Amino acid sequence: MIPHVPLGRGVSDLVDWLLATVPWLFDAVSAVMQVLVDGLTDALVTPPPVAWIVVATLLALLVRGPWLALYTLLAGLLIVSLELWAETMQTLALVLVAAVIATAIGVPLGVLAARHRAVSVAVRPVLDFMQTTPVFVYLIPAVFFFGVGVVPGVVATILFAIPPGVRLTELGIRQVDREVVEAAQAFGSRPGQVLREVQLPLALPSIMAGVNQVIMLALSMVVTAGLLGAAGLGAVVVRAVTQLDVASGVEGGLAVVLLAIFLDRLTATLGHETAVSRLLRARTRRSASRAEPAPSAAVG
Amino acid sequence: MTPPVLRVSGLTKVFGGREREALELAAQGVGRAEVLRRTGATVAVHDVSFAVERGELFVVMGLSGSGKSTLVRLLNRLIEPSAGTVEIDGRDLRALGDAELRTVRNEKISMVFQHFALLPHRTVRENAAYALKVRGAPAAEQRERADWALETVGLLDRAGARPDELSGGMRQRVGLARALAADSEVLLMDEPFSALDPLIRRDMQDLLERLQSELSKTIVFITHDLNEAMRLGDRILMLKDGRTVQLGTGPEIIAAPADDYVADFTSDVDRTRVLTAGDLAREPRLTARLGADPGDVLRSLAAADADGVYVLDDDRRLVGVARDDLLARAVQEGRTTLGPQELGGDHATVPAGTPVNQFVHLVGRHVVPLGVVDDGGRLLGVVPRAAVLDALSAVPARRSTP
Numbered sequence: 001m002i003p004h005v006p007l008g009r010g011v012s013d014l015v016d017w018l019l020a021t022v023p024w025l026f027d028a029v030s031a032v033m034q035v036l037v038d039g040l041t042d043a044l045v046t047p048p049p050v051a052w053i054v055v056a057t058l059l060a061l062l063v064r065g066p067w068l069a070l071y072t073l074l075a076g077l078l079i080v081s082l083e084l085w086a087e088t089m090q091t092l093a094l095v096l097v098a099a100v101i102a103t104a105i106g107v108p109l110g111v112l113a114a115r116h117r118a119v120s121v122a123v124r125p126v127l128d129f130m131q132t133t134p135v136f137v138y139l140i141p142a143v144f145f146f147g148v149g150v151v152p153g154v155v156a157t158i159l160f161a162i163p164p165g166v167r168l169t170e171l172g173i174r175q176v177d178r179e180v181v182e183a184a185q186a187f188g189s190r191p192g193q194v195l196r197e198v199q200l201p202l203a204l205p206s207i208m209a210g211v212n213q214v215i216m217l218a219l220s221m222v223v224t225a226g227l228l229g230a231a232g233l234g235a236v237v238v239r240a241v242t243q244l245d246v247a248s249g250v251e252g253g254l255a256v257v258l259l260a261i262f263l264d265r266l267t268a269t270l271g272h273e274t275a276v277s278r279l280l281r282a283r284t285r286r287s288a289s290r291a292e293p294a295p296s297a298a299v300g
Numbered sequence: 301m302t303p304p305v306l307r308v309s310g311l312t313k314v315f316g317g318r319e320r321e322a323l324e325l326a327a328q329g330v331g332r333a334e335v336l337r338r339t340g341a342t343v344a345v346h347d348v349s350f351a352v353e354r355g356e357l358f359v360v361m362g363l364s365g366s367g368k369s370t371l372v373r374l375l376n377r378l379i380e381p382s383a384g385t386v387e388i389d390g391r392d393l394r395a396l397g398d399a400e401l402r403t404v405r406n407e408k409i410s411m412v413f414q415h416f417a418l419l420p421h422r423t424v425r426e427n428a429a430y431a432l433k434v435r436g437a438p439a440a441e442q443r444e445r446a447d448w449a450l451e452t453v454g455l456l457d458r459a460g461a462r463p464d465e466l467s468g469g470m471r472q473r474v475g476l477a478r479a480l481a482a483d484s485e486v487l488l489m490d491e492p493f494s495a496l497d498p499l500i501r502r503d504m505q506d507l508l509e510r511l512q513s514e515l516s517k518t519i520v521f522i523t524h525d526l527n528e529a530m531r532l533g534d535r536i537l538m539l540k541d542g543r544t545v546q547l548g549t550g551p552e553i554i555a556a557p558a559d560d561y562v563a564d565f566t567s568d569v570d571r572t573r574v575l576t577a578g579d580l581a582r583e584p585r586l587t588a589r590l591g592a593d594p595g596d597v598l599r600s601l602a603a604a605d606a607d608g609v610y611v612l613d614d615d616r617r618l619v620g621v622a623r624d625d626l627l628a629r630a631v632q633e634g635r636t637t638l639g640p641q642e643l644g645g646d647h648a649t650v651p652a653g654t655p656v657n658q659f660v661h662l663v664g665r666h667v668v669p670l671g672v673v674d675d676g677g678r679l680l681g682v683v684p685r686a687a688v689l690d691a692l693s694a695v696p697a698r699r700s701t702p
Contacts, residue, residue: 182378183417187431187482188406201421 044089090232098157106165114173153225164213172206304351311384317341344370355516359533367542410479414491418463425459431482449481469500530574578652581681594630608667
């Protein structure tokens with residue numbers, strides 16, 4: 001009765017048209033991504049695992065404290081003993097590149113959405129679409145545009161990971177105390193100053209929660225990216241599934257979980273006080289209060 | 301006389317709905333609820349006009365929903381007026397472009413907020429220096445001005461602290477210091493003490509009075525507390541449903557509330573704090589001149605059924621009190637001019653600005669009523685006991701709205 005609307009056909013035609021019209025664009029994006037991921041992977045894989053485990057453990061100690069440091073040490077050693085270190089580093093490189101790019105797109109978009117009603121209204125359905133579309137659907141156009149390998153995986157991961165960055169940035173800025181924003185305006189601040197000096201700093205915890213979510217979503221997408229031939233833990237898991245190899249499937253999956261917990265705990269408190277910032281503040285306070293009597297003595 | 305620093309005329313704000321239609325209805329005197337029903341627009345402030353002189357503390361008083369918070373934000377265009385003008389030093393704020401408006405906000409008008417509105421990630425000193433930072437002042441000047449302002453509000457020793465390490469009263473001192481450091485002529489204060497405990501509120505009111513006597517800013521002070529309004533305000537504008545109900549000094553409003561709305565407020569006011577000796581003073585029924593005939597004075601005392609009388613010199617300066625028994629002795633001893641020998645009576649005097657609660661214990665204690673004198677010691681009037689009882693207990697006469 002109702003004629004078939006050629007929606008899928010239309011999108012397919014659009015993909016063809018784009019490929020025919022701006023192939024250089026996809027080539028350029030592809031080249032940049034490839035360089036970024038390869039460079040980072042090299043940097044992570046080349047030094048001996050122990051070096052990175054020590055660095056990661058120290059980082060965990062500084063940011064969170066001794067328990068996460070202990071976890072990091074044990075998880076790192078376990079991954080090495082499972083002989084999945086190189087794959088884990090490949091995955092980490094992919095996650096970091098995708099998360100950084102998704103954040104660089106998502107946070108400014110969230111700022112715009114918080115400041116302009118129209119942007120917010122326009123962006124919201126797009127985000128809904130991006131978050132609810134089955135992840136495999138991303139992969140099809142990604143493959144068309146960027147072929148197989150690591151790049152379509154990164155691109156699909158970026159698209160998948162953008163929404164929480166936008167949403168939590170917008171929410172954070174909207175939740176900044178209206179009176180504080182008014183105070184900045186009442187003393188003559190420009191809109192840019194209000195954003196830089198009031199809205200962004202006060203929205204930081206929410207924005208950083210968004211960054212944390214971006215990282216976690218990126219990691220969850222990585223296994224799917226393995227289907228496209230991106231090297232790393234995704235590839236390990238995909239191989240295990242296709243070969244019904246329970247043992248290596250469990251090991252690969254476990255490595256993903258260990259990495260996920262590390263990244264989540266490390267970034268969960270971004271924007272809040274870390275052990276280091278607490279220490280620094282206490283020290284500056286002490287030196288400030290020691291310095292305090294000096295000027296008044298000079299006056300007297 | 302110098303022109304007013306701040307002049308507001310016909311100031312009106314309509315939120316949402318069909319604005320033009322709402323403005324027309326409101327101009328016809330249609331009430332707020334009816335305008336909302338017919339146009340979907342809320343008339344937050346309607347046709348408010350007033351002028352604030354240099355150094356005046358002008359209070360806008362109203363309940364929540366009366367439009368007072370909107371009104372104060374119209375004064376620096378944090379909210380854009382729908383109609384009317386706001387002039388600061390003769391310049392119409394609504395004619396300014398964005399950049400000029402920012403300059404005026406930075407240099408001419410400062411604002412103090414109900415919930416302090418400090419930057420939590422900056423120190424107390426950085427908060428106090430905010431206006432100077434915005435205008436791009438050198439770091440040394442920022443620090444100097446901020447420290448002066450913090451010292452003025454008594455908080456210099458906490459300059460390195462963060463706002464969340466301070467109590468509510470201290471935070472509002474920082475808010476006040478931030479406004480003072482900007483060195484602007486006009487201070488807008490949006491319910492600055494409403495969020496504080498009663499005792500702290502009292503301290504802050506004292507502080508503001510002290511600052512005002514030293515610095516003489518032009519202040520628009522918003523409050524919902526009539527006691528606070530009466531205590532601080534040189535004049536008070538009573539706002540109801542976005543319209544002016546009454547505009548006058550505290551004692552004027554107490555003595556003659558414009559309508560039941562105002563009368564309801566004034567019934568809760570502690571009159572002993574608001575009314576002053578000058579408000580209650582009456583012309584004395586009789587006084588005597590230095591050098592008058594004691595016999596004449598004694599006869600007029602008997603006629604007035606009084607036991608004593610204030611004696612004044614030729615400049616109406618109060619010299620003393622003549623008591624009836626001393627006058628009688630003077631007559632017996634044949635003296636014909638009223639002199640120091642007859643001035644025996646105890647009496648008490650207060651300046652005209654003294655509030656009732658500070659002199660009520662002196663009323664009715666002496667043979668003559670309490671005297672009210674000016675700075676030169678001249679008698680302005682007297683406060684008989686009946687006048688105090690009358691002022692504190694009587695239901696005030698209601699004045700019909702013009």
